[in-house]
Amino acid sequence: MTRIAFLFRCLRAGALGAVLLTTPAIAKEGAPLKEKVIIDTDIGDDIDDAFALAAALNDPRLDILGVTAAWGDTGLRVRQLQRLLTIAGRADIPVAQGPATPNATPYTQKRWAEGQPAPATPVPSSVDFILDQARRYPGQVTLISLAPPSTLGALVDRDPTGFAKLKRVVMMGGSVHAGYDDTGYGPLKGPTPEYNIYSDIPSAKKLFTSGVPLVVMPLDSTQLKLDEVKRDLLFANGTPMTDALALMYHQWRHLNGWGQITPTLFDLVPVAYVLDPKLCPTTPLRLMVGDRGETTPAAGPANAQVCLKEDKEGILDLLMTGLLAQH
Template sequence: MPMTRSMLRIALLFLLLCAGVFCVALLAGPGTAAPAASSREKVIIDTDIGDDIDDAFALAAALNDQHLDILGVTAAWGDTGLRVRQLQRLLTIAGRADVPVTQGPATANATPYTQKRWAEGQPAPAAPVPSSVDFILEQARRYPGQVTLISLAPPSTLGALIDRDPAGFAKLKRVVMMGGSVYAGYDDTGYGPLKGPTPEYNIYSDIASAKKLFTSGVPLVVMPLDSTRLKLDEVKRDLLFAAGTPMTDALALMYHQWRHLNGWGQITPTLFDLVPVAYVLDPRLCPTTPLRLVVGDKGETTPAPGPANAQVCLKEDKEGILDLLMNGLLARQ
């Protein structure tokens, strides 16, 4: 039967539609494609992993997400040499041994290193570990205005950076940090009237460095106690620890060491440090308000009149952040 003009139009339309679907398939690739390298957020994570357990969960969430280009992980505060070993072991388990680990300035630290035995399971490095201060400055200069520093520790490394090279520090895109207490403190549960702010651990541990950071002029995004009292309850812990993946097994071991050695009698961890990581992955999970925060001599972070020096998250999406953690880790079963 000869092809009519209408049939020809239909055939051409069909070919165009097929070509479009084919192109989309090529762009998408098989399964869920990783984001293009140029679209991934360049981050460095500064952490005092090993004392509290929240750093381990925060790092697990970050290492599990393809939207982050993790340039390096830096060990901060206290026994930074042992923290390097713990980070190297965790990165190896995550299949990310290629991520550089560097060592920040060691400090005095009265907080128990609850995961010491787990960290000691990693052999001591055979070669000297690079300096975190040198590494962060190098990356900030290499990628000016592109590197987000996620700060999960007392800001001792950041203070050393500012002292060494304030102009180099200013080349960071921003610092996204867990720290401070604006309207809510450790005694607030999230229910009922607020009991008021209290000095927060990261800030009061190194008040001098915190003051330098908040007056540095580098863009700050701050997750204080107001938005970081995020509890990982027993049901969620059991789901994670039953998954039996290398990462969830590692988290289970570190959790049980923390549980028995934390000195506070805590069983349910508070995932303070997960919130800054979640914010970098999806800012909708922790909307911010511009505030001017002043660091006091006792470690207070008090709102003050004047131009804002920080974007501050005062209320987080608890379930959204926990969903991000749970779905990310359980998807690897």
């Protein structure tokens, strides 16, 4: 072998060694795994569910296994979800239907939901769907709860062992130190029963004693206002999603029973937390659900990680930059 051939062979071996050394590292450092989530929502009454879903559907860090309709007219909510998913280009995401319940809250986005034909075939039960996904991916599925916990109570009743296969429940609900009248910019007036909890107190009690890891975003950390400047920026963007949000917003504004103009994006916070936990740091607490729907801290081992103070601007930036980046 000539000296030149020997050197060439050594160089090739060195290059191959470098490849062998770096290839496993590249594979190991590949794209991060997406968070597997199911979103349980009472979309159609208040407007915050629609914005929370828009943020989730727009983010590549989430592997959305399904969206489940909860509380009230769940059949109509299924239609609204199917229409929104189609607009988002995500008609591949399954929609499931939770138990229908009485509901005195106005369905403000009813006309928009009715723009979607009723499903030609029955959609799966939310309880069956969530249990199936929890068994298929044990310890991997985060259930994001944006609604009264009627579906969650039904899950505990049906199969507490299967429910325990969830990784965690990240929920909007409760009131620890702050109530609906607390803006976060002055002295607190004190906690008040929160809508999701007092709407289904028996299911909330089952959830908080289920032993499933809970991450709770109460009124203390969820009163984010989508002001007029941000609304105008979104609604002028002219994408199918922002156009849909504009139509649903105006129906909500006209028909909500609270006379509100500025939406409070309660349900955006759990989605933002799953995407970036730094946006809503948590504190371990033991919360007890009372007979009026109050969620009171108590002595004893923690049963929830609770966010008591959120990064308002960081969460709103996540929504705005994500939706405004679409063309």
